Amino acid sequence: SIQTITSLNLECNKIQAEGIRYLAEMLQNNTTLTTFDLGWNNVRDDGAQYLANALQNNTVR
Incomplete structure (x- = not known):
């Protein structure tokens, strides 16, 4: 289940x-993820805003 993942590496995708x-959206509901790597993706400004909003109350570093 996505609820039990503690580390997720999506680098270069x-x-x-x-x-x-x-x-x-997934991050908003996840309470166990502590490490999340999105390096070398095309996040850009709007993607960064989605992430910033989702991570306000999350344990991801």
Whole structure:
């Protein structure tokens, strides 16, 4: 189950804003993820905003 994942590495997957939006929705409901790597993706400004909103009350570093 996605609820028990503690680490997620999605580095170098060409993820763009729409994909980031879905990941951000997942992050809002996850309480166990502590490490999340999105390096070398196409996050951009709108994707970064989705992530910032999702991570306000989360344990991800």
